[in-house]
Amino acid sequence: MANPPVCRIMDYGKFRYEEAQKAKESRKKSTNVSVKEVKFKPKIGRGDFDTKVRKIDQFIHEGHKVKVTMQFRGREMAHPELGSKILDDVLGVVGDYVKVETQARLEGRNMSMVLSPDKKALDPPKIPKSDDRSRGNTDSATDSAPADSPSTEVLTDEPAPIDVDAAIDPAAVEADVTESVDAVPAAATPAAAEPS
Numbered sequence: 001m002a003n004p005p006v007c008r009i010m011d012y013g014k015f016r017y018e019e020a021q022k023a024k025e026s027r028k029k030s031t032n033v034s035v036k037e038v039k040f041k042p043k044i045g046r047g048d049f050d051t052k053v054r055k056i057d058q059f060i061h062e063g064h065k066v067k068v069t070m071q072f073r074g075r076e077m078a079h080p081e082l083g084s085k086i087l088d089d090v091l092g093v094v095g096d097y098v099k100v101e102t103q104a105r106l107e108g109r110n111m112s113m114v115l116s117p118d119k120k121a122l123d124p125p126k127i128p129k130s131d132d133r134s135r136g137n138t139d140s141a142t143d144s145a146p147a148d149s150p151s152t153e154v155l156t157d158e159p160a161p162i163d164v165d166a167a168i169d170p171a172a173v174e175a176d177v178t179e180s181v182d183a184v185p186a187a188a189t190p191a192a193a194e195p196s
Helices: 012-029 046-061 074-078 080-097 130-135 170-182
Strands: 035-040 065-071 098-107 110-117
Touching: 035 046, 035 080, 046 065, 046 080, 046 110, 065 080, 065 098, 074 080, 080 098, 080 110
Parallel strands: 035 065
Antiparallel strands: 065 110, 098 110
16 A cells, blocks of 8 residues: 555466475475274284384374274174273273273273373483494493403304414323223124124
């Protein structure tokens, strides 16, 4: 509403392109949280259980919520404690980095609970890994210790090399051989055996 009016001369195509790029960036930064569902049954085997728990772990680390559903069929409805035990086992495995949004409750033939990622537990503080020593990044106190200290001794699976000339005494070996030959009974030698 200024007098004289203020106008900006610009390329309208370029302006539309820049606005589209800004909108695309804002959509990319927004997190799209969805609810994934993983179904269990009371008679699930150990291998299938481990596979499904790994999948739940993957979904949680991707930032999704997970609905864990226990499906009962037929006479399995008489034993809902079996289903709640399996859901407790799932929570025991992934419970360190999830929050239980909805506790396990029976709804018709299904028992379900909803897990969401715990942001504080998923992003632990950066701690140097212990395998940094194998990469050559050694900065601990053991490097400043004397070389003859027993704590810095490197143990390997390979035996230490043996000096053959120093380890074997020829006279002792010859004495052992003659003793073992003399100890053989005469009946055991082929010459002393009777002809049949």
